[in-house]
Amino acid sequence: MKCAVDIESRDVEEMYINIDPIQAGGRLTVDAMKAAIAYGDGYSVCDNCLSPFRLDYIKKPPIAQFHADLAAWLNMDAVRVVPGARRGFQAVASTYVEKGDPVIVTALAHYTEFVAVEEAGGIPREIPKDAKNHITPDAAAEKIEAVIREFSKTPPLLFIDHVDYQFGNVHDVAGIIKVAHQYDIPVLVNGAYSVGIMPVDGKALGADFVVGSGHKSMAAPAPSGLLATTNEHAQRVFRTTQAKGDVTGRTFGIKEVEMMGCTLMGVTVVGMMASFPHVKERVKHWDTEVAHSQAVTDALLSIEGTKVLSDYPRQHTLTRIDTRESFDKVAQQHKKRGYFFSSELKKRGITGVIPGSTRVWKYNTFGLTEKQIRHVGESFVEIARENGLNIV
Amino acid sequence: MKCAVDIESRDVEEMYINIDPIQAGGRLTVDAMKAAIAYGDGYSVCDNCLSPFRLDYIKKPPIAQFHADLAAWLNMDAVRVVPGARRGFQAVASTYVEKGDPVIVTALAHYTEFVAVEEAGGIPREIPKDAKNHITPDAAAEKIEAVIREFSKTPPLLFIDHVDYQFGNVHDVAGIIKVAHQYDIPVLVNGAYSVGIMPVDGKALGADFVVGSGHKSMAAPAPSGLLATTNEHAQRVFRTTQAKGDVTGRTFGIKEVEMMGCTLMGVTVVGMMASFPHVKERVKHWDTEVAHSQAVTDALLSIEGTKVLSDYPRQHTLTRIDTRESFDKVAQQHKKRGYFFSSELKKRGITGVIPGSTRVWKYNTFGLTEKQIRHVGESFVEIARENGLNIV
Numbered sequence: 078m079k080c081a082v083d084i085e086s087r088d089v090e091e092m093y094i095n096i097d098p099i100q101a102g103g104r105l106t107v108d109a110m111k112a113a114i115a116y117g118d119g120y121s122v123c124d125n126c127l128s129p130f131r132l133d134y135i136k137k138p139p140i141a142q143f144h145a146d147l148a149a150w151l152n153m154d155a156v157r158v159v160p161g162a163r164r165g166f167q168a169v170a171s172t173y174v175e176k177g178d179p180v181i182v183t184a185l186a187h188y189t190e191f192v193a194v195e196e197a198g199g200i201p202r203e204i205p206k207d208a209k210n211h212i213t214p215d216a217a218a219e220k221i222e223a224v225i226r227e228f229s230k231t232p233p234l235l236f237i238d239h240v241d242y243q244f245g246n247v248h249d250v251a252g253i254i255k256v257a258h259q260y261d262i263p264v265l266v267n268g269a270y271s272v273g274i275m276p277v278d279g280k281a282l283g284a285d286f287v288v289g290s291g292h293k294s295m296a297a298p299a300p301s302g303l304l305a306t307t308n309e310h311a312q313r314v315f316r317t318t319q320a321k322g323d324v325t326g327r328t329f330g331i332k333e334v335e336m337m338g339c340t341l342m343g344v345t346v347v348g349m350m351a352s353f354p355h356v357k358e359r360v361k362h363w364d365t366e367v368a369h370s371q372a373v374t375d376a377l378l379s380i381e382g383t384k385v386l387s388d389y390p391r392q393h394t395l396t397r398i399d400t401r402e403s404f405d406k407v408a409q410q411h412k413k414r415g416y417f418f419s420s421e422l423k424k425r426g427i428t429g430v431i432p433g434s435t436r437v438w439k440y441n442t443f444g445l446t447e448k449q450i451r452h453v454g455e456s457f458v459e460i461a462r463e464n465g466l467n468i469v
Numbered sequence: 470m471k472c473a474v475d476i477e478s479r480d481v482e483e484m485y486i487n488i489d490p491i492q493a494g495g496r497l498t499v500d501a502m503k504a505a506i507a508y509g510d511g512y513s514v515c516d517n518c519l520s521p522f523r524l525d526y527i528k529k530p531p532i533a534q535f536h537a538d539l540a541a542w543l544n545m546d547a548v549r550v551v552p553g554a555r556r557g558f559q560a561v562a563s564t565y566v567e568k569g570d571p572v573i574v575t576a577l578a579h580y581t582e583f584v585a586v587e588e589a590g591g592i593p594r595e596i597p598k599d600a601k602n603h604i605t606p607d608a609a610a611e612k613i614e615a616v617i618r619e620f621s622k623t624p625p626l627l628f629i630d631h632v633d634y635q636f637g638n639v640h641d642v643a644g645i646i647k648v649a650h651q652y653d654i655p656v657l658v659n660g661a662y663s664v665g666i667m668p669v670d671g672k673a674l675g676a677d678f679v680v681g682s683g684h685k686s687m688a689a690p691a692p693s694g695l696l697a698t699t700n701e702h703a704q705r706v707f708r709t710t711q712a713k714g715d716v717t718g719r720t721f722g723i724k725e726v727e728m729m730g731c732t733l734m735g736v737t738v739v740g741m742m743a744s745f746p747h748v749k750e751r752v753k754h755w756d757t758e759v760a761h762s763q764a765v766t767d768a769l770l771s772i773e774g775t776k777v778l779s780d781y782p783r784q785h786t787l788t789r790i791d792t793r794e795s796f797d798k799v800a801q802q803h804k805k806r807g808y809f810f811s812s813e814l815k816k817r818g819i820t821g822v823i824p825g826s827t828r829v830w831k832y833n834t835f836g837l838t839e840k841q842i843r844h845v846g847e848s849f850v851e852i853a854r855e856n857g858l859n860i861v
Contacts, residue, residue: 081501083534087516099512100511111478112473114502115479115480117736118495118497119682119685119690121481123489123491142475160556160692161552161729164729192730195710203717296511297511298690298735298737318587319587320586324596337555337558337585341691344691345736351476
């Protein structure tokens with residue numbers, strides 16, 4: 078089926094159980110799909126844009142209320158929607174980082190944080206992870222001290238991933254923020270793998286900034302996301318334009334410099350809004366999601382030689398697994414090589430594992446039903462058994 | 470009808486002839502609507518993302534080919550999709566403008582250009598418009614000279630709107646670029662009101678950068694757009710990340726700093742792609758669109774007291790009209806005040822004029838059929854006649 082010339086209609090979510098590590102939290106809800114149809118046109122939310130002419134003031138559709146609701150839900154003071162979490166990082170880095178400033182990230186930081194720092198002219202410095210693949214408050218303190226010695230100045234910003242993309246480990250963000258605040262360093266919490274799938278309380282974490290991803294974890298179309306902050310920082314990161322035309326004398330109202338005026342003008346913001354009631358509800362069932370993740374992980378661990386590289390027991394739905402001593406041994410003998418594995422999964426209606434991967438790989442069980450979870454776990458075991466691996 | 474709790478389903482384009490000045494070129498094609506449904510999920514285009522893992526390398530759906538096709542179509546060397554034209558301005562300003570640098574814009578520049586300059590730390594300086602609301606090469610030369618005297622340095626960048634948002638006038642971009650290049654100033658052409666609705670040939674203009682808007686003029690969902698450049702500038706504005714983890718030694722492949730890695734990961738890019746064949750076709754019929762614009766403008770001008778503030782004869786579908794001596798006179802006597810006008814239009818199935826406006830306002834006839842054009846023109850005349858204005 079084609080949805081346009083040369084563009085195959087995508088049917089991954091309709092035809093398969095998808096355990097892709099990055100796609101799970103971004104699947105649209107039915108309401109978001111309806112919104113995508115009703116608000117697909119470019120400037121569709123601008124029909125009722127009145128003075129002061131800014132996206133977050135629009136009352137119909139209720140975008141203003143959505144902004145207030147998002148802030149309350151995250152327990153932060155102010156929120157703006159942005160075209161992806163990375164654009165939230167960029168706004169903060171561009172505001173706080175001067176050329177040559179050191180900026181603290183971590184050994185598990187996502188690449189978009191490095192790019193945001195680089196774009197602002199900063200120099201990234203990583204807090205090392207410990208043997209258990211965690212970023213600890215102690216390691217943060219040590220790194221901050223080392224960076225202050227190296228640069229003879231205090232870093233203006235620290236990024237910490239609430240849940241890292243490599244292991245899906247949940248880090249001690251509150252502890253790290255406490256340390257950073259002792260040095261007066263504001264902290265940006267990258268919630269791309271937490272906001273929208275698990276409970277996040279910005280004030281409880283002590284966060285100066287919380288960034289979320291619409292297309293990664295809020296069941297929204299791409300590119301979308303949010304940047305939340307405190308009253309203290311809102312004035313600075315959401316500063317309004319001071320530009321003035323030297324000839325015309327024009328000024329540009331309350332458009333915000335880092336947002337570049339309005340951000341998500343149609344399907345992206347309305348998609349986020351339509352999914353939001355479902356997102357609020359689903360984070361309340363995080364325990365069930367984690368139990369599902371645990372069940373699939375345990376099924377994999379029952380295959381002799383398999384090791385989990387993420388925290389165990391699981392605390393998140395994104396998991397990094399090491400099957401070098403199980404499925405990869407099969408791959409070495411198999412005529413399809415590593416492709417046997419994704420191929421066997423596909424036969425069972427499961428997709429999302431990179432074709433060819435049998436060594437170290439990731440999966441995400443978020444949003445699957447009880448029955449799908451059971452099927453995924455049993456399928457791994459069945460594929461192992463059929464290929465001569467021991468089940469223990 | 471609701472498309473979700475609290476979100477009314479939008480039916481403006483189904484129920485009315487919409488002459489809103491900013492919405493005309495962003496209406497989705499049927500193919501883009503289908504794509505919005507098939508690719509609504511967050512990371513929907515990432516199913517077949519292979520090494521080197523960047524959006525513009527994805528072959529299925531054919532995003533790589535789309536990038537090549539866009540470049541060829543604009544007669545430029547390299548193109549990237551971006552979350553709105555403003556993000557294209559930002560990428561260029563962030564690359565070329567240092568703190569304190571003067572940057573040339575114009576008296577008709579869109580606010581997002583000012584904001585991009587401000588965000589990069591630059592100081593905007595406007596080329597004045599002439600009595601006919603045009604930016605001329607002579608005025609550009611004078612301003613460049615004045616700015617060099619004022620700042621004792623050559624501006625690193627000049628922005629020129631191919632078609633300005635205030636009058637919908639088409640400016641002598643080629644002439645202005647010729648002048649700028651005499652001072653070695655690279656020029657960004659803001660094609661938000663041209664790319665996707667009228668023919669644009671970047672090389673013929675001599676443009677260093679051409680920026681287009683998906684949601685304004687390419688029948689694509691928001692936020693979307695493109696940044697096109699030459700081989701000379703591509704190396705710099707699309708430079709890849711040099712960041713390296715000091716602890717992990719990680720590097721981040723060929724992710725581009727100003728793009729922040731990938732840009733439009735789902736419905737936005739696929740929406741642009743699905744509309745692209747239609748967009749390529751429609752720019753060939755620009756003459757018809759201009760004739761339609763002329764017909765509606767002439768109908769308005771037949772109402773005594775009405776003046777057109779845009780170029781006449783019309784050369785574009787966006788028009789600024791002055792009805793202070795016609796419809797506004799009615800408004801002063803009418804019990805509905807200025808609202809009578811939008812109300813009378815609505816009765817006739819026409820929307821997009823700001824409710825209450827009867828003084829100086831804008832309309833855009835792009836994409837209307839012959840029959841709709843006739844109806845719009847006749848409606849203006851009929852409303853005038855019914856309210857006692859003379860038709861001349």
